[in-house]
Amino acid sequence: MAEEKKQEGCPSEGCAGCSHASTCTSQMKDFRKPANPYSAVRKVIGVISGKGGVGKSMVTASLARMMIEKGYTAGILDADITGPSIPKMYGIHEQALGNEEGMLPCVAKDGTKIMSVNLLLEKEDTPVIWRGPIIAGVVTQFWTDVMWGDVDYLFVDMPPGTGDVPLTVFQSLPVDGVVIVTSPQDLVSMIVKKAYHMAKDMDIPVLGIVENFSYLKCPDCGRKIEVFGKSRIGEIAKELDIPVLGRIPIDPKLTEAVDGEAFDQVKNVYLDDAAKVLEV
Ligand SMILES: Nc1ncnc2c1ncn2[C@@H]1O[C@H](COP(=O)(O)OP(=O)(O)OP(=O)(O)O)[C@@H](O)[C@H]1O
Structure with missing residues (x-):
């Protein structure tokens, strides 16, 4: 239309x-594509970052966890096709099932529905060596061909940057808004602004910004040490006129949950403000 x-x-x-x-x-x-007829997704939220390794997948899963704790249903569409990390965070190593109507997402212990390319590969350590258009097509299929069922919040874990996949997701899925994830040193560059402007140019509301690796709390004296330099998140958020949704410290409990494949038990207490924005 x-x-x-x-x-x-x-x-x-x-x-x-x-x-x-x-x-x-x-x-x-x-260019929006219809969802699978067996999907009833109420909100689609993209999680983006200007560059890799800032903890975007961790934030995506934390947002899903938070909404589940609040009594909503949640799913994660892992659009990071060449670097999928979501299934492993939840200890999911099985293959997704399907029938002629579509593919079924795998369900984590806390009820989070997950679809990722790793759930379709015979061996999860097989690399995905596909060209951009194929990758973008697979991401679209995760929307059109996956039977998501009832999902209040579907979080899309994007690959870093402003390439093919974010472009496809913004054009093909009914994205209600995006959350930008960054780290302190990342903020000093124009990378965050690139992610922000991409969303804006495509008429996707930017819900706010999350700063990860913000500080480290000394286990002895409780002092906050800004390992990656002084936070400038307030300044940047003000400049872009978007809210700060949270500042997440370097927290060994988060690393343990990811490495221990037990993210279904995580309570990320640093993202309360994000929940308020998502619930609007
Ligand atoms: N606040 C944190 N405290 C401790 N460890 C963290 C924190 N945030 C992320 N990590 C760890 O850092 C690593 C990278 O995080 P993650 O995979 O979420 O990054 P990413 O931005 O999605 O990466 P990529 O760009 O490769 O997709 C993971 O091992 C994760 O457990």
């Missing part, structure tokens, strides 16, 4: 009935 974008000279009644409607370039194309 084409979205109407009225311009000067357009008839007041809109495109319907206009003799130029079929050739008019002022109509914006809508």
